[in-house]
Amino acid sequence: MLKTVNILNKRAKFDYEILDKYLAGIVLTGTEIKSIRLGKASITESFCEFNDGELFVINSNIEEYLYGTHYNHKTKSERKLLLNKKELKKLFKDSDNKGLTIVPLRLFTNEKGLAKLEIALCRGKKNYDKRESLKEQDTKRDLDRIKKAF
Numbered sequence: 001m002l003k004t005v006n007i008l009n010k011r012a013k014f015d016y017e018i019l020d021k022y023l024a025g026i027v028l029t030g031t032e033i034k035s036i037r038l039g040k041a042s043i044t045e046s047f048c049e050f051n052d053g054e055l056f057v058i059n060s061n062i063e064e065y066l067y068g069t070h071y072n073h074k075t076k077s078e079r080k081l082l083l084n085k086k087e088l089k090k091l092f093k094d095s096d097n098k099g100l101t102i103v104p105l106r107l108f109t110n111e112k113g114l115a116k117l118e119i120a121l122c123r124g125k126k127n128y129d130k131r132e133s134l135k136e137q138d139t140k141r142d143l144d145r146i147k148k149a150f
Contacts, residue, residue: 016122
């Protein structure tokens with residue numbers, strides 16, 4: 001098992017402009033947390049959605065636990081996120097605005113071994129914004145190569 005788990009959603013920073021970040025707990029079963037601790041999870045296609053005043057992460061993929069029995073979990077299911085009431089109300093109000101969505105950025109375990117999900121309120125980027133971010137990455141990479149040469 002890995003000591004620290006840090007599963008990133010690299011696609012989110014490329015596709016979305018991040019407005020606000022939150023840290024949420026996630027409700028998991030025993031085999032789900034064991035799979036996460038082994039690093040067998042993916043949040044690249046996932047998003048968050050409100051259902052009856054509660055926030056759920058949808059489309060996150062946590063692989064089945066290899067040593068699980070018939071009590072094993074489903075790989076793609078809705079998982080409840082744990083936030084304060086104030087944060088939930090603010091997110092619900094902000095996500096109603098046109099063009100804003102809630103996207104998970106990072107799935108990790110803290111010092112106590114609990115799984116946490118960093119989520120962000122985001123606005124989708126246009127194609128020209130994506131091209132600009134690619135140009136910035138290329139120039140940064142070139143500058144790093146030049147610095148390394150000296």
